[in-house]
Amino acid sequence: MKRIVVLGAGYAGMRMVKRLAAAKVDAQIVLVNKNPYHYQSTELHEVAAGTKEPADITFDVAQVFAKKKNVRVVIDEVTKVDQDAKKVELKNSDSLSYDYLVNALGFESETFGIKGARENGWPLIDVDTALAARKHLEDTLKRYKTSHDANDLRIVVCGAGFTSIEYLGELVYRLPDLAKEYGFPLDQVKIDCIEASPKILPMFNQNLADWGVKFLEGKGVTFHVSTPITEVKPDAVMSNDTAFPAGTIIWTTGVQGSHIIADSGYDQKRNRVVVEDDLRVKGQPDQFLVGDVSAVPNPDNGRLYPTTAQISIAQADCAADNLVALINGGTTKKFVFKSLGTVCSLGPKTGIASIDMMGHWNLKGWLAAVAKKMIADRSALELADIRTMLESD
Ligand SMILES: Cc1cc2nc3c(=O)[nH]c(=O)nc-3n(C[C@H](O)[C@H](O)[C@H](O)COP(=O)(O)OP(=O)(O)OC[C@H]3O[C@@H](n4cnc5c(N)ncnc54)[C@H](O)[C@@H]3O)c2cc1C
Missing domain, CATH: 3.50.50.60 (FAD/NAD(P)-binding domain)
Structure with missing residues (x-):
């Protein structure tokens, strides 16, 4: 049986594992994350300002996959990917070998080398x-x-x-x-x-x-x-x-990808790797990079897509389908992204939004805040899948 190792239980990693597990692919899926919990990083500013508590934006990763027999959750810190040996090195346990790797280690703060x-x-x-x-x-x-x-x-x-x-x-x-x-x-x-x-x-x-x-x-x-x-x-x-x-x-000047990218010898810029159009790593056909560690050119204008949770989730869906296709001897498809729009909250009760769903909508005020909350709640529900937690067996 093949082993798929997924690094990072952020938006991209969680979505990837959920989709692979649902596909009932004949493989063992190992999800590695440094904390036992997933956090909704799109809501970190609320914890920082004190309008939300950590418990409001986190949920237990192992609990989400407790019923999935083909998923194993490892709580440890990735220190390096040994791409030649096809192994992931961990801080506190033995290294993990993989047949397929999905790197979704997310973002870190960017200082642009500014002193202090x-x-x-x-x-x-x-x-x-x-x-x-x-x-x-x-x-x-x-x-x-x-x-x-x-x-x-x-x-x-x-x-x-x-x-x-x-x-x-x-x-x-x-x-x-x-x-x-x-x-x-x-x-x-x-x-x-x-x-x-x-x-x-x-x-x-x-x-x-x-x-x-x-x-x-x-x-x-x-x-x-x-x-x-x-x-x-x-x-x-x-x-x-x-x-x-x-x-x-x-x-809060900007973000770069995880430092593990540079430490592992990927061809990168600001710890982001320009991936192939099916989200695989050039020269590494068994590896996918999704979320903020990847850089995907927008075919419409050649510029890289911004790093967002929305794109991370869409990438995970595409990469999961491609991985299943590879295991089943099929062919991969190109990543295509259709933005649903952008919502910026200005506190819990107001915001601005430009939404592309059933037409184009420019919203300001409380309606934008409602849109933001709906998106966050839906994302939490989909990633945590409350139903799996409530099932009796
Ligand atoms: C305050 C804020 C607000 C935002 N608002 C929005 C928004 O409204 N809409 C939107 O689309 N995007 C928004 N974003 C951007 C969005 O949060 C990111 O694009 C998204 O989180 C990227 O998802 P990811 O899965 O790639 O990475 P992450 O969410 O960063 O997840 C990475 C995971 O990997 C784990 N990890 C990292 N390093 C290691 C390691 N060495 N070993 C093991 N595990 C590790 C982390 O703990 C984490 O669980 C916002 C970001 C911030 C900071």
């Missing part, structure tokens, strides 16, 4: 980093009551991409409650968002982007566009000679 970013910025990458960012923010705001140091009330969010904007939305929603709890003057809190490019939310049309920016500005956020960050100090973010003082620096 790693040491002084708080990234939002997983549950631990989101909780650490939250603790630092709350401790710093709380300290103001005794320190009276204006810097304790200053927050800088680095980058104005999706994660930054969604974090800002949760932050401005949460601050009034924190002010009550910790007794700091809400009107003296200063929030700066610093972005190198001239545009904010470029993936939306101008009207929606302006609405989102105005909403956040109305809640006290100041945007600084065309402002490249050159250094991150412990108490300030620098753009050349301009300092943006801050007691809390949130580092």
Whole structure:
């Protein structure tokens, strides 16, 4: 019997294993993940701001597959893929050999080599980093009551991409409650968002982007566009000679793929590998790369697709079908992606959305927030499959 090893229980890895298990392919499926739980990374900003708890965005991986006899879950950290020996090296247990490998190890924070970013910025990458960012923010705001140091009330969010904007939305929603709890003057809190490019939310049309920016500005956020960050100090973010003082620096400038990609000798850029059109690795016909570790050119314009949960899930579906076809002696198909649109929350109650389902819809306000919640709930339901957990045998 063949052994398929899937690395990472994120959106791509979970979806992959669910689809392979459902296909009843004649193979043993081994899913390796460093934590016993899956986390909805699209909701990490909510944990970081304190509007959600880790329990709201996580579920137990082994429990999801408990009834699947052909699935084994290994909780361990991957340290390297030995592509020549077809083995995965693990931190705490013996290496795992594979016939087929699916690498879905996901994303890590990108610092672009900016001095001090790693040491002084708080990234939002997983549950631990989101909780650490939250603790630092709350401790710093709380300290103001005794320190009276204006810097304790200053927050800088680095980058104005999706994660930054969604974090800002949760932050401005949460601050009034924190002010009550910790007794700091809400009107003296200063929030700066610093972005190198001239545009904010470029993936939306101008009207929606302006609405989102105005909403956040109305809640006290100041945007600084065309402002490249050159250094991150412990108490300030620098753009050349301009300092943006801050007691809390949130580092959400962008992501790269898992460092295991470079460590394992893949031909990569920012730990992402340009894959073949059936999602296999060039020269490694037994290996698929899906999710944020892969880079897939959009055939319409030749540019790489952005890294999103939506694409990760679509890739997993395609790669699972291709893997089943290979095992059954069939042929693989090309990955084709049809975007369902983009939704950006601005706190739990509002947002902006550009949706391509049954027509094209531009939404702003509470309807966009409802759309975001529906997508997140559906994704959790599909990945965790509540039904499998409730079945009696
Ligand atoms: C705050 C935030 C909001 C976002 N919002 C959206 C959104 O609204 N819509 C959207 O489509 N996308 C969104 N994204 C992007 C989306 O989260 C990613 O594109 C998606 O998570 C990628 O899925 P993945 O399965 O490739 O990787 P991941 O979700 O990163 O999963 C990787 C898994 O591998 C595990 N792992 C990592 N390293 C190791 C190791 N060495 N050994 C063992 N296990 C390991 C991790 O613990 C994790 O379980 C958002 C991202 C963030 C951070």
